[in-house]
Amino acid sequence: MIGPLIVCFAILAVLGVPIALAMAAAVAVVMAFLTPFPILGMVQRMITGIDSFVLISIPFFMLTGRLMNVGGITSDLFRFARCLVGPIRGGMAHANVIANMILAGMSGSAVADAGGMGVVVIKAMSENGYRRELAGAITVAASTIGPIIPPSIPMVIYGAMAEVSVGRLFLGGFVPGALMGLGLMALIYWTSFREHLPKDRRYAGAEIWDAFRGAFLSLLTPVILIGGILSGIFTPTEASAVAAVYAFFLCFFVYKTIGVRDIPGIVVDTFVTTAVVTFIISATSGFSYLLIVGKVGTALVEATLAFTKSPWVILLIVNFALLILGCLMEAGVLLILLTPILVPMMKSLGVDLVHFGLVMVLNLMIGVATPPVGMCLFVVSEAAQIRLERLMREVIVWCMPLIAVLFLITYWPGLVLFVPNWLMPGK
């Protein structure tokens, strides 16, 4: 039953049928002809698969990111970050990473971060003597921190599908996100000698204060989000709604960068972008159901345990498989398809599902920065007018610190679990 399902899906997907339709068609054919289950069950699961209070946060995180980009806050953030780290050698590149880390605390999507930050930062860097390809590659790599430092759309999807606390997943992202930033900054510092990268003059205290004041209201967004979740005032979904309304308040009343006429377009665009993800989740719900009734999880666990009983070896294999698949398939699609397959296996091996969630999300985020189907590559190439093949060549070395952090958190779960165990114990 599962073999024909996967073959049918793969053929349709390769032929160019949209992923959601290919999945729905494959499930419908298999349920109709190869199983005794009523076909109405598939339709029911297409609805119940997205009828989740956790998934409701996806459009809110998308809306917050969109409003922050439309509101032009990326320039303020970059200016503030430049005041902090500009005087270090390769200062603007460091500021790029720091600004992306701050933006990561507001938006939950790597692609939104790359699009928002790309135009502003790459222009400024190339005007200051950086090669455009280098500036683009650093922006692509830094944008992958977006879904690791909370909030994070991939973590919401994983949390909803694996039935894991989204709050704990969010908290688990702090240390890996910081390590990714530090890793990139270390590589920038090393590259700065080889490429003779410039550094900024030392900024006066008044300039730093002025830049901080400019970015202050935007910097409150992550405080509202994480503070609200940690204090128990909001659930992650409610926090996402409050952050979106706050971002709207900033853009509409404070910065005045959007007007009443812009609202319908922003709303439609937010829900259309959300629908790209939710329609795949909806179509995949029938697939998850067939995996359960077909006892695929059990079969996979038995086959894996016959090969090895070490969770570390299995995590190594899963990591390599995800890194390769991440280069070939879109990260969101892989996350939705593989979570129902891998989570039962990890559960039976005793791997903490928050730890595995971070490993999986970080791994798949590396995929958005790597050729040939890295979405962030396309966005930055388009936004900054850099030839795609040059950007692809340049970005590979900048993925190395990210891969190093991936393996570090894989084999040192404490790096992920320390913060959630400390701040949200026993949840």
Add this chain to the structure above:
Amino acid sequence: MNEALQRLSDRLDQVTRWVLVPIGIGFIVIVFLGVLTRYVFQAPIISSIELARLGFVWAAFLGAAICFKGERHTQFLFLLDRLRGRGKAGLKSGIDCLAVSLFIFLSWEGLQMVSAVSATYFPALGWSQLWLYLPLPVAALLMLVHGLAFLVRDIRLLADLGGTR
């Protein structure tokens, strides 16, 4: 027929966008009000979570229909990008046929599902569950019209390319 179908598809897309705006704004307001009334006024709106779920499912499926019309759903394009002329038009027509068949199936089965759940109710709202299941057949019917418009367009292109071969 081709132009009439294209016009119908365009008009339905426009209407879907108009409908999505109040649903989307309403959904955002409901979730925010749910937080506000619970934590600020200590008087929670009991039905806000059910309303938010309803709004989200409607917005997600209407968004999926707009997405389909705009050909924005995630797909692998490496094969389509390598094909030229009749090969490409033929493959696109085949994909359109499959999409149309799937949408006919989802519309029909979706309506069956709506009928099956119409006698069950939301605990807090007291509304029939059919409002939760209706977005799927509605979106499927919208996508069926868009899919037919794509199919007619691509078959015409295939015929034109055949004629000029």
